[in-house]
Amino acid sequence: MASRLSFKGGVHPLKRIHHGKYLAENRAIEKCSVPGEVIIPLSQHIGAPSKPVVSPGDKVDMGQMIAEPGGFVSVPCFSSVSGTVKEIVPRPHISGKPEMAIVIENDFEDRLCKDIKSKGPLENLSPQDIVGIIKNAGIVGMGGAAFPTHVKLSPPPDKKIDTLIINGAECEPYLTADHRVMLEYPGDVVRGTKAVMKILGVSRAYIAIEDNKRNAIAAIDEAAKEEDIDVVSLKVKYPQGAEKQLIYAITNREVPSGKLPMDVGAVVVNAGTARQIALAIEKGMPLYERVITVTGSVNTPSNLLVRLGTPISHVIAQVGGLSGNIDKVIAGGPMMGITQFDLDAPVIKGTSGILALDIGMTRPGEDSPCIRCGKCVGVCPMGLLPYLISANAEKNNFEAAEKANALDCIECGCCSYICPANRHLVQGIRLAKSEILKERKRAGN
Ligand code: SF4
Ligand code: SF4
Structure with a gap:
């Protein structure tokens, strides 16, 4: 195992604000209760919004496709409950701007869509088959970027990929969802990695994890011991999980200005996304639920498996509500997350966490002129x-x-x-x- 690889620049947030991971890192993933109504936005990803294929009054099953891709850079969306389509209207969205959403009244029967079945062993699937399964499962980057994964895994023929990196850095303070996924489902992450290796035709891959998740490193190391996969330990520094920084830390290759990872022969896939790929192949499961961290100033910081479309307010109630004198609630982490002004906005595919910060945890003080400190x-x-x-x-x-x-x-x-x-x-x-x-x-x- 390589040890404590890193990059130029960056900060150590734990030196000034408490890194906060201790709040939820030892909390096993639990299922969040399901609300009476889910709100499934048509824009949960980078690219064209999905297009509804259901109408108000339609009965739907859990995992049923309710919106098809709106273009190549787009993905389908699925119902996360069984029930009845109530309306298709603009609803609050974590971006801060209302977005069209399919609202479904839950019948609490959890009838699973009959199309959900295993796609068979990986050995029997071609790279094109696997890309098709990923696309049809609506998978996007689950670290927060929400870029359609089938597009990322379809580089043009002139871009030769020789390096796959599975990103388990999870460098944002407070967030622990990927940590728990790697610790509790290391086999899924490794089998998803093998599927992506097959698509890209690479013979070796790296699973990169920050050094503050030693139990996850050990779990993944054990699950990957028979495979052509290197588990690498990264120095704890923010933003270690950014694609270009990760590629540099592991391969010493710099992605030039204006270029993409594929221009230096690399593809980076989030660890949670790799697990979702394994679930799509082995169980036929589309992306209609995900693990998120709910933490900060809440009564019971937790890692929850949440049905997509669940309002943030419901998720916060599930962990016992907010505590302290709340300054803001953020979707994501404190460094790159988006402050929420309407807690009716739902959890979507790219939501890695909900973080509540009380006044003592946020930064005080007005901005003032630049002092040219550099x-x-x-x-x-x-x-x-x-x-x-x-x-x-x-x-x-x-x-x-x-x-x-x-x-x-x-x-x-x-x-x-x-x-x-x-x-x-x-x-x-x-x-x-x-x-x-x-x-x-x-x-x-
Ligand atoms: S936000 Fe942009 S300009 Fe600021 S440190 Fe990060 S990359 Fe540099
Ligand atoms: S150079 Fe100016 S903008 Fe940059 S850190 Fe110093 S005071 Fe802030």
């Missing part, structure tokens, strides 16, 4: 000048922000986290990125 530059894992991009964004000078490589920003939040002047750097950079992309679209590039 700390943001030192921690940026992409080698950018965050203060400069952000200053240009503030002046609406998006051309200058583009020249400063704003589009390379992975929005990890390290710069904002470290800034002694409390500058909201990521917000400015995000704005610059969106304006640059809009301008490129206008210009037809």
Whole structure:
């Protein structure tokens, strides 16, 4: 086993805010109760929204496809309960903007869709068969990115892939869902890894885990001992789980500006996604439930198996409710998660956690002018000048922000986290990125 690989830049959040993983890391995965109504948004992934194939009044089974892909970069959606379609209307969404959703009234019978059955042994499936199973199961990156997995696993023929990395870093403070999945279902993660190896035609793969999850490293190591899979231990540093940083830590290859992992022969798949691939092949199970961490200022921090479409408010009630003087509730982790303003928004495919932070856990203080300390530059894992991009964004000078490589920003939040002047750097950079992309679209590039 290689030990404590790492990358340039980054931060150690545990030095300033408590890393918080201790709250839920020893809590075994439990099933969350199922609400009387689930809200299944048509946009749960990057790409075109799914298109409904059911109408109000239709009876549906659990695991039944209720929306088909809206394009190549898209996936189907499934009912997470048995019941009746109530309406198809805009509903709150974790993005902060209401999105069209299929609302289903639960009959609590949990009738499983009859189409759900094993696809047979991996040896009998071709790479194309496996990609088709992944696509039909609606699988997306479950670490939070929610990019359709069948697209990621279909690189163009001129991109030769020689390295598969299964990402078990889970570097975001507080989150422990991947940790528990690797610890409790190591065989699933390893068999999912083998399926992806077969698709990509690679003869060796890495499962990369941060060194603060030693029991998961041991469990995966044991499950993978007969396989051509290396389990590697990564230094505990944020954002160790970002794709480009992970590839560098393990292979020493740098993904150039504007390029993708496949341009350096690598594909990165989240550990939870790898498990979901095994479930899709072996049980025929589509993605209609997932493991999430519910933690922070809640009464019983937990790792829960949650049916997609369950409102955040229901999940929080399941863990005994909020505790303390709550400042905010976040979908995801504290560094990259999205603050929630409506707790009726449902858990979706890319939701890795729900984090409640009380006033004592969030950062106090107003932002103030930049003091040119350079700390943001030192921690940026992409080698950018965050203060400069952000200053240009503030002046609406998006051309200058583009020249400063704003589009390379992975929005990890390290710069904002470290800034002694409390500058909201990521917000400015995000704005610059969106304006640059809009301008490129206008210009037809
Ligand atoms: S500029 Fe982007 S990539 Fe660099 S530290 Fe800030 S958020 Fe992370
Ligand atoms: S860390 Fe903050 S204060 Fe220091 S240079 Fe960057 S933006 Fe300015």
